[in-house]
Amino acid sequence: MSALIARQAPSAAERLADLAVQALVDEADLSPKPGLVDRRGSGAHSDLHLGLMHASAQSLWPAFAAMADAARREGRVSQALRETLGQLGRDGEAEMLRVTAGVNTHRGAIWALGLLSAAAMLESGASAGEIAASAAALARLDDPAAPHNPDSHGARVCRRYGVLGAREQAQHGFPAVIEHGLPQLLASRHAGAGEQNARLDALLAIMSSLTDTCVLHRAGLEGLTRMQAGARAVLEAGGAASLAGRRQLRLLDRDMLALNASPGGAADLLAATLFLDRLAPHALAPTGSY
Ligand SMILES: CC(C)(COP(=O)(O)OP(=O)(O)OC[C@H]1O[C@@H](n2cnc3c(N)ncnc32)[C@H](O[C@H]2O[C@H](COP(=O)(O)OP(=O)(O)OP(=O)(O)O)[C@@H](O)[C@H]2O)[C@@H]1O)[C@@H](O)C(=O)NCCC(=O)NCCS
């Protein structure tokens, strides 16, 4: 008799990890993204490619599941949960670096999606804004075990230019996602742009407002200004679904490559947008097919 593998319904934490990884894969695959890795190629990066982004995304499933499960066990925002998430986030980063042989593919995404996965478990069935607010409450708690790295790219450019980076984006409740990415995604879908164009528009809306420390690190204030203005120009021309918008998008892509700039922070926040968008209240039901 052939062995039977028992089929068990995935837990809520496992389903949240599925959604987080899917959001990262969807972000990586979305094309054409200015300066970023996509289906066309490596963008402004010499050490990244699409296969590596996929492998990195898959490697993070256990970390996201563990973060959501820790939230399920704790049941509320607390100092203990913050410290557990910090350790799980660092373990996730170590696994990502092992799989990519030391290349930073998703550091910012682990931070954003880790906090949001935990918050989604705490706030099951809540709105995107409520989940982001709960993630912000977690991000505002100090993690005494976190190694202070004043030399991270983000820390360096935040000091140099006096801007706010990934930490503050989370602590303020992900305004780039809640006020820009999600509303644009819904508006472009509603206008009939088609799913891929709506996602590109959401990315552009995030880019038009974000102080992306990846762009600042590689291309300074001029690069950041050109990224924001170029993204706004695409949307003002009619977005990715329009011919005029596509022309502007090609110019922006060319500009980002000429500046060696890549909006990695905006890409992470697009993944956070897609995660929250997919998180319909029924997604956590035991038999849920999102
Ligand atoms: C709080 C942390 C996020 C650490 O923050 P910090 O700013 O000190 O560190 P960075 O190493 O710079 O990482 C921040 C990453 O966040 C993304 N990002 C950038 N700007 C923003 C923004 N305004 N809002 C949100 N997110 C933003 C971005 O990630 C993407 O870029 C990565 C590539 O970056 P980099 O290595 O600089 O790459 P290159 O330019 O290619 O390098 P070179 O080739 O030139 O060498 C890529 O990974 C994307 O993901 C920033 O990089 C947080 O990480 C932390 O404290 N973690 C500890 C664990 C923890 O507490 N976890 C809690 C639960 S999850």
Ligand SMILES: Nc1ncnc2[nH]cnc12
């Ligand atoms: N598609 C992408 N290209 C480059 N860096 C990224 N960080 C997150 N997603 C990325």
